[in-house]
Amino acid sequence: MTSGYKGMSPSGPTDFDKPVLEVRGVTKQFPIRTGILGRKQFHTAVDHVDLSIKQGKTLAVVGESGSGKTTLGLMVLDLLKPTSGEILYRGQPFSSRSGSNKRALRREMQVVFQDPYASLNARLTVREALTEGMVIHQIGTGPQDRERRALELLDHVSLPAETLDRYPHEFSGGQRQRIAIARALSVEPGFILLDEPTSALDVSVQSQVLNLLIKLQREFNLTYLFISHNLEVVSYLADDVAVMEKGRIVEQGPVDDIFDRPAEAYTRRLLAAIPRIGTSIR
Ligand SMILES: Nc1ncnc2c1ncn2[C@@H]1O[C@H](COP(=O)(O)OP(=O)(O)OP(=O)(O)O)[C@@H](O)[C@H]1O
Numbered sequence: 001m002t003s004g005y006k007g008m009s010p011s012g013p014t015d016f017d018k019p020v021l022e023v024r025g026v027t028k029q030f031p032i033r034t035g036i037l038g039r040k041q042f043h044t045a046v047d048h049v050d051l052s053i054k055q056g057k058t059l060a061v062v063g064e065s066g067s068g069k070t071t072l073g074l075m076v077l078d079l080l081k082p083t084s085g086e087i088l089y090r091g092q093p094f095s096s097r098s099g100s101n102k103r104a105l106r107r108e109m110q111v112v113f114q115d116p117y118a119s120l121n122a123r124l125t126v127r128e129a130l131t132e133g134m135v136i137h138q139i140g141t142g143p144q145d146r147e148r149r150a151l152e153l154l155d156h157v158s159l160p161a162e163t164l165d166r167y168p169h170e171f172s173g174g175q176r177q178r179i180a181i182a183r184a185l186s187v188e189p190g191f192i193l194l195d196e197p198t199s200a201l202d203v204s205v206q207s208q209v210l211n212l213l214i215k216l217q218r219e220f221n222l223t224y225l226f227i228s229h230n231l232e233v234v235s236y237l238a239d240d241v242a243v244m245e246k247g248r249i250v251e252q253g254p255v256d257d258i259f260d261r262p263a264e265a266y267t268r269r270l271l272a273a274i275p276r277i278g279t280s281i282r
């Protein structure tokens, strides 16, 4: 993976100070039901959200269940269209992209969900899972080269070579999440959305996967948007944090500032919910 890894392309290393991802005034409304007289009603899941993340950094979005985190994440992946507002990747608005430019975005921005079953097809061997994206995005010179890359990916996530011929169900939750991470990396992304990537795992396995994510971020200069309601994990992994309440960002800034001196009662409530043991990790 060292040779030919293009995680920083196409902008290259000169743009370090420019945000990789910018979310500008993004709102998402879902129709809920048709009221009397046929008037449409809407639920505002994401409400005028502004965010930006710099190259190689991690921004965490925290908030209670239903606050709009996943909806925001799906818009950032261009899987859900905002009702209004604009999202830019490396300065280019999603709305101005089409054709090959849109395909490039699909490659650049990857995701790891809480449930690896959601991202891993049970019918595909790990070899197929790791090379499928390479074929789509024309990475590698042929099957042999792609297999070599797949083996390198397994090495990066500390799984043995024989993993290649096995199926997702043959692995533990933590191992499956490593495979999902390798799969995300297989297309050489610059950005990864992590939506509760360790929430379904045992605590001991959680920290291994978190440490792996930190290691990979350094190795490949990855930019992360990290969605979580576990503030302990957030304080461990994130540079900045945005606190989301009912679709709105109520405060954001460096994670140490926000967690040490929360301005909002809502943030203090979230912090108070951290188990006592949580303070030891910091
Ligand atoms: N496709 C949809 N249609 C209608 N309402 C939706 C849809 N998706 C999400 N919502 C609503 O939008 C709100 C935000 O949901 P979302 O899944 O983004 O929250 P979340 O912060 O990710 O919660 P959790 O921590 O439980 O994962 C919720 O009220 C949810 O019911």
Ligand SMILES: [Mg+2]
Residues within 6 Å of the ligand: 069, 070, 071
């Ligand atoms: Mg969610």
